[in-house]
Amino acid sequence: MNDYYTQDVHGPYETIDIGRLELEEGGVLEHCMLAVATHGTLNAARDNVILIPTWYSGTSKIMEQAYIGPGRALDPARYFIVVVNQIGSGLSISPSNAPAAIAGARFPKVRIGDDVRAQHRLLTEHFGIERLALVVGGSMGAQQTYEWAVRYPDMVERAAPIAGTACNTEHDFLFAETLSEAITTDPGFDDGGYTGPEAVAAGLKRHAKLWTVMGWSTEFFRAGRHRALGFEDMQAFVDQFMTGYFGPMDPNNLLCMAWKWQRGDVGRHTEGRLPEALGRITARTYVMPISHDMFFPPSDCLAEQQLIAGSEFRPLVSIDGHLALFGTDPNWMSDLDRNLKELLSLPA
Amino acid sequence: MNDYYTQDVHGPYETIDIGRLELEEGGVLEHCMLAVATHGTLNAARDNVILIPTWYSGTSKIMEQAYIGPGRALDPARYFIVVVNQIGSGLSISPSNAPAAIAGARFPKVRIGDDVRAQHRLLTEHFGIERLALVVGGSMGAQQTYEWAVRYPDMVERAAPIAGTACNTEHDFLFAETLSEAITTDPGFDDGGYTGPEAVAAGLKRHAKLWTVMGWSTEFFRAGRHRALGFEDMQAFVDQFMTGYFGPMDPNNLLCMAWKWQRGDVGRHTEGRLPEALGRITARTYVMPISHDMFFPPSDCLAEQQLIAGSEFRPLVSIDGHLALFGTDPNWMSDLDRNLKELLSLPA
Structure with a gap:
């Protein structure tokens, strides 16, 4: 058991068994456990719900810490905010915590659509929710947001995909492939049979370096933002911040999420015709790249x-x-909040 | 012997021994062999010389094929154009062709300044040239161009650094590190003792993928430029074009060049004070990023x-x-030509 994925680090969250989930790729999760953090109260009309799916490597904790709060757009005083950790996140069912038969490298392939169907069941059956005032998420959270808006248009009133796409690009697919290969080429990975993340430390560090190159920007480093965040130089930033962040994570979890990320595509609902799929969206949608x-x-x-x-x-x-997305730029956060507030103020 | 680095593939070029070169990092090349391709004729005044240093993985051949020609800015009818393959290129002295004592992984560390001093000796002692109408190069060729303009300001009349910097950034350093690690983490690399590039094929392919992610742009792939270049999809582009390009290259050669690239910095002349170093430049300089x-x-x-x-x-x-830089965009090439012609028309 990897003690990174615990209530101590990522809580509070509740783990809810939504039952048997048949996966698009043919696998089955007999007990699809979803780790869910909620903020605020569901009103009597059950119409004040905001759903937040999570991104690659992220959990409900970063949403709580950086995005949700009184006076913010995502205000628990007004909304019932449901943050659902994605499958493979390490909190919801994942290679690192699944029953032995599907643990580790045996974990089945999961798609964005599986997450969204699981979340739909959670919301409708567990919480009795039929309307979402807003679905908002960043990166893989944006992929899930698009999937929600296309798959369940009658349920999603507003959608805010941040820094993500409805149909993943070939370029992004390849970038994610380099991330996965940084891990799988570590001899300590052992085809997924490693003893723990520490056995794959070198691969996880290379994975962190690739994130450093692509995750920020050339302007970020030229402006010395890494130093402004408290790190002496690039080496310290890579070693302490980026490797410190990814190092404790379970490699098979990351690979599960990366595989899913690579294949995000709402065009699967329309035999590859993206315009037709996006044409199904009825939510008020703000597309917010960075x-x-x-x-x-x-x-x-x-x-x-x-x-x-x-x-x-x-x-x-x-x-x-x-x-x-980490919340490192206060101006960006306030711009985002302003846009989300505006979107939430629009009639459904 | 790697038969990629031959006259058949990269010629014609002449290999010139400029003698003993003491390297900035302490090593020595007893016979610094430079592979040099020339175009056009040195005039009587010896003032029509254009020097072109090469980039990472590139050789004089791409300059000949894509940049030099009648009616072009780099016109052999007007100029005596000297293309010098960088140390480590596989044509000039390199890990792949050096004497046994310094071959392969034993090759000494080389810096941009070493290349430029070697080129200076070549031009002054072998060709009897004291003035350069233009130094122009892309990427690592730009690093060498800046080094020339700072180190030998009285000799360089014009400088055109394309898609490169005078002082490499932390971001770029890290990107090059990921390239090198893609190679060195291949078990077939064997600490540089591999039998040939084919033993490091997996690492060279990962290296090619990283180049694919960072070398083009997201817009390039969204516009389908890879398909326009004749490849069915990203997979074919990676497998055939990018891996086809890098696959035959010698891993130690690439590592030699990457190490040099990472540390390009004209500030070494002025104890790290970049403004002071760049202040030494007297060449008419067009800075041409992409x-x-x-x-x-x-x-x-x-x-x-x-x-x-x-x-x-x-x-x-x-x-x-x-x-x-490969010459894939005719509009870019003609823009470049126009700018180079304008620069060459300025009084020295």
């Missing part, structure tokens, strides 16, 4: 936004790039 | 250009990103 994102760049997000009726393109400026 | 370059981005180049008296910032637009 200006300096190196792998979910604004240009890719704009191409999709133009296929969504009544949507708006709201790029948010930050030289922190994709990992502005 | 708009969509992901690791030598225009912003990093602009910061340096502003430190060079009388220089001009001439960013060139191409969604092909850094590897527009």
